[in-house]
Ligand SMILES: Nc1ncnc2c1ncn2[C@@H]1O[C@H](COP(=O)(O)OP(=O)(O)OP(=O)(O)O)[C@@H](O)[C@H]1O
């Protein structure tokens with residue numbers, strides 16, 4: 060087993076894939092806490108469907124590097140969703156459901172009608188659940204991924220204090236002169252970035268798992284914002300690395316293997332949380 | 341010009357008026373108490389002053405070069421989500437954010453200020469505790485410490501002593517009064533504690549659907565509504 064792994068690690072593309080996977084897992088976990096606490100997780104879900112629709116459009120237009128199209132479309136939708144979800148709760152929810160289901164349906168329709176590929180179902184499946192192997196990433200993909208990850212990390216560090224304030228108590232932030240709208244916007248755009256990034260690794264249907272599981276797990280055990288974020292980043296990276304190694308060795312689909320590891324990790328953290336509570340009593 | 345001028349102000353939700361025809365000014369250095377029965381629109385007024393909601397009609401003017409990021413605020417209720425992971429220190433520090441500008445990190449002066457406000461509120465030993473696991477009174481003190489961090493010119497407090505024990509209540513009034521007298525911070529406070537109001541405040545605004553009284557505390561005691569309110573409470 061170990062021999063086989065070391066064997067694989069000789070190939071640069073395996074190393075690249077691991078690097079990309081770990082970066083993506085790291086970035087998507089950063090905003091997870093904010094997303095969960097601000098009840099934005101549904102926006103993440105809606106956006107991932109939009110991203111799927113955008114991929115379909117890209118493949119119809121035969122754009123070779125679809126990130127260039129998917130990224131702006133997803134960002135625009137993130138901004139729109141944030142606006143609607145603010146005005147009235149119920150209407151906002153409906154708007155998100157409409158957008159996400161609509162994008163999913165139309166995306167599939169487009170791919171079916173216009174695709175010249177012989178394996179439409181396979182294409183759709185890999186967009187939804189992630190490529191069966193991220194080993195097929197070309198070097199441009201890798202560089203785009205590294206660039207976007209660095210961008211997400213820098214934005215997160217620069218706006219960390221503001222993100223905390225806006226997440227904890229938006230009214231107080233607004234009342235004392237912090238422009239929460241701008242920071243909500245920054246959060247939304249960063250979510251869009253993360254989703255586009257993570258499409259490659261786990262596919263659009265499984266992105267939410269990558270965002271939400273690390274945050275929820277860390278929140279079971281840790282009590283301060285900073286420690287929860289650090290823990291969820293480590294959690295996410297560990298699960299992603301483990302999932303990828305298993306998938307390389309066993310030939311299982313990357314995305315679902317990583318999600319399986321996340322679920323396993325969540326259960327472990329949940330038990331730790333429970334036993335801590337039990338001890339405290 | 342006055343620090344805050346409200347004229348012909350009508351407040352409410354979704355077009356339904358809660359309080360109407362409010363007309364008052366707050367000058368720099370004032371200690372204004374807003375009194376009135378439950379549901380008379382006091383918190384609504386404070387939220388409107390803070391720009392958290394729009395008035396139905398009328399105007400609120402900031403003067404004396406007062407900016408929003410020089411105001412500290414203690415909400416009556418802070419709905420914090422049940423699972424929110426945040427330490428006391430993180431929350432108090434977030435009060436300093438409005439003096440950060442574009443600086444992405446807290447300066448050591450800001451950290452000192454947070455430390456000092458925690459000390460004032462007697463929660464230094466709770467600094468690394470989890471906010472959601474504190475008692476109601478302890479949580480109130482954390483939010484007060486946060487409000488102190490945000491305050492540079494004006495402090496708005498919505499029932500600051502609700503839930504505090506008698507000892508801390510007395511300290512709290514002393515603290516607010518010293519901020520007002522020694523540091524020149526303008527205070528606007530909502531309270532039901534009439535004896536402390538009369539003792540500390542310089543001005544009183546009495547609302548009950550409309551404005552029943554606005555003026556100095558001495559005048560209030562002489563007025564009909566003031567005598568009634570005061571008598572009604574102390575009996
Ligand atoms: N979000 C809201 N939407 C609609 N109506 C509201 C809302 N908040 C308060 N109200 C109504 O506005 C009126 C005034 O409420 P407000 O909270 O300003 O009272 P208050 O003077 O602060 O009372 P208390 O002394 O109990 O704090 C109440 O009748 C209340 O029902």
Ligand SMILES: [Mg+2]
Nearest residue numbers: 382383384416
């Ligand atoms: Mg109130």
